[in-house]
Amino acid sequence: MTPGALYLVPTPLDFGVAEATDPLEALLPGETLAVAGRLTHWIAENAKSARAFLKRVDAAVGLAAPLQEQHILELPRQTHKRGDHTQDDRAARDWLAPALQGHGIGLLSEAGMPAIADPGSGVVRAAHALGLRVCPLVGPVxxxxxxxxxxxxxxxxxxxxxxxxxxxxxxxxxxxxxxxxxxxxxxxxxxxxxxxxxxxxxxxxxxxxxxxxxxxxxxxxxxxxxxxxxxxxxxxxxxxxxxxxxxxxxxxxxxxx
Incomplete structure (x- = not known):
């Protein structure tokens, strides 16, 4: 079985800040939206904002599985402000198990690029340790x-x-x-x-x-x-x-x- 990849999926900077009214097509490149629409497994800074983002993806390009069937794992709270770049990545390796079974996994922060001024670097390190492809997608930083x-x-x-x-x-x-x-x-x-x-x-x-x-x-x-x-x-x-x-x-x- 070919392993899946870890995709770093950027989200619009309006997220969690103001009522989201602009369509995602105006804020994110088409290829980023296409990849997001194909994924069904996610590791997110915040599960609630991840679901809100996926609703917008569904409106823009459609989702491969209904929102209620999307698998969303929320990162531990202690990583949110100070990040996880110095933490042991063994837990993150467990979170990436679906990728070893062939599923692509998206990494999401609440706004912008995950793992930059936001948690997620431990997940990226774990992906490298497991031999998974790591694919940062284009979007706002x-x-x-x-x-x-x-x-x-x-x-x-x-x-x-x-x-x-x-x-x-x-x-x-x-x-x-x-x-x-x-x-x-x-x-x-x-x-x-x-x-x-x-x-x-x-x-x-x-x-x-x-x-x-x-x-x-x-x-x-x-x-x-x-x-x-x-x-x-x-x-x-x-x-x-x-x-x-x-x-x-x-x-x-x-x-x-």
């Missing part, structure tokens, strides 16, 4: 869209994920990253839970050097998308830069020289 729209160094950058919530610890970490960015030219990319976005933006404005460029990309690919990029001195001098940013939406924060 919020970090890259934000970097492209920031005006920062797209040749040398680092994703540093979340920073501490404790204000003194957070400020110290931001100053360390700012010094690294100044010394190396490397753009720094951060994210935060939406309800903490405003606090992180305030901390960035207060902690970074005046000459550092700070960019914020909110609600990427949504009708309310907003991207602002300016020197920290300008963010401090012009409150209007931040005043109407939709910080209640998922956002990517970037800074560097």
């Amino acid at each position: 919020s970090l890259m869209l934000a970097l492209a729209g920031s005006g920062l160094n797209g040749q040398h950058f680092a994703f540093v994920g979340y920073v501490a919530q404790d204000p003194p610890t957070r400020a110290k970490r931001l100053r360390e990253l700012d010094a690294l960015a100044t010394r190396s030219g490397q753009a720094q990319i951060l994210i935060e839970t939406p309800y903490r976005n405003a606090a992180l933006l305030r901390a960035l404005i207060d902690s970074l050097q005046p000459g550092t460029r700070l960019a914020v990309a909110c609600g990427l690919a949504l009708p309310t998308q907003a991207i602002r990029s300016a020197r920290v001195a300008d963010w401090r001098r012009e409150p209007a830069l931040a005043a109407d940013l939709p910080l209640d939406l998922p956002a990517v924060f970037l800074f560097g020289p």
